[in-house]
Amino acid sequence: MNGRMSHSRRMYTGAVVIATMLMYMGMQVSAAPERSLQRLAMHPTTQNDIVLHDDAPRYTMVGSVDVRTRTLQMRQTLAWVNHTGASIRELPFRLYANLSDFAGQTRIQRAFVDGIVTPFHYNLSHSIVTLRLPTAVRNGATGVVTLEYQTSIPLDVGKTKYGAFNDDGRTLSFASAYPLLTTWQGGMWDITDPDTKGDLVNSPIALYDVTLTIPATHQLVSTGTAITQTFTGDTRTVRVVSGLQRDFTFVLTTLPVTTRMVDGTRINVYVDADEVAGSAQTMHYASRALRLFNAQFGQYPYNELDIVAVDASSFYGVEYPGLLLMQAATVAKPSRLERTVVHEVAHQWFYNLVGNDVQTDAWVDEAIATYAQVIYLRAFEGEEAAQSELASFQQQYDNLIERELDGPVDQHMRTYTLYSFNVLAYAKGALFYEALRMQIGAHSFGRVLQEYVATYRYQIADSDSLYELATNQCTCALDTLYRTWIRP
Ligand SMILES: [Zn+2]
Structure with missing residues (x-):
């Protein structure tokens, strides 16, 4: 431990937005439109990496957030290529929100396979939900499952619980708030509850395509890059694609943003308007770290990196793919800020780009x-x-x-x-x-x-x-x- 765009351009509608954005990015939608869209979240020098990982799991999500009840309502489809070497009848998903450290709740409403309602059951702690597939997915074949679910985050528990999954009054943080297919290890699904001393989420690289309707009063900041945005009444609907990322995390925030381009990547920093110095320093340290690590470790492969200050006490900073959450008190306190920002930026290479089992290693x-x-x-x-x-x-x-x-x-x-x-x-x-x-x-x-x-x-x-x-x-x-x- 330790995306989005700045909204100067607004008020496009529907398909016009997609066409406009793609023209703006100098790309065209052709035979493989979904892959073309995912390329938009990658750095110009790494866009072909998508082709090399075409069989990565694909999460497509459409939903909305009710800020008043702090609830996410989502429909999620996972297309997953079975590389386990076994025939699979059961698919277990992690529901991190149901861990006691998160103090939230994810409730599965319905599950489908090929449009047919599919039974599911929870483990004792409700941290795993397992789907019983109507037919086995053979090794090498693709399984497609759809889940409808609701995830609620707690209010203002950053002092005692995990502040990356919390509403602190200005920012609603939804860390790992969706059903995530668990990992296959040693010939079986890993369904043990994680130890919560450090990072929790193990997952392979995947592709996320997420469309969220949120109040127009809030900005969506997330893993990946917003490619379209439409406004209807007092809501906005934002579609985000991730590129090749290890997890998907998003926040809704009313904090102001500052933006800077570094080596072809847009850095967005969201910090309270009262913390002008902290915001500028965060941007300065992140920019220097990104430029240095690009040179020393290899190019950061995404076109966006977001940093958001949240009310939390269980970390100084915590890394998510393309998104860093910083403890607001750390941003306000110069002594810890620089090393924390540098540490979390480095995690974009080590944890996200180069993954590791965050429990065993x-x-x-x-x-x-x-x-x-x-x-x-x-x-x-x-x-x-x-x-x-x-x-x-x-x-x-x-x-x-x-x-x-x-x-x-x-x-x-x-x-x-x-x-x-x-x-x-x-x-x-x-x-x-x-x-x-x-x-x-x-x-x-x-x-x-x-x-x-x-x-x-x-x-x-x-x-x-x-x-x-x-x-x-x-x-x-x-x-x-x-x-x-x-x-x-
Ligand atoms: Zn760390």
């Missing part, structure tokens, strides 16, 4: 996103600032050792305590990256990170992925280093 994205703070300081402030950041990680780690709580960085989320997770996966993990850089040299280290992103982009990396690339790059033995820092 939580350190894989957290350690490198934390180390990215050092990379950033070294680039913009010099070696002394980088060493100072490393010294603060060392201090945290020394305190842990003193309390006799040292352990391997690589653990399942369940075996950390909250304290040991925060020190081992973040601080000790970042110190490991510095030790790796010292051992193989700065040049090789830079190459390894580039190769890591190039190799695992849109895929799932694990605890050994970087080890293998680094070993090949340096033609040296890194077992001692990994035993010292990482491995159980």
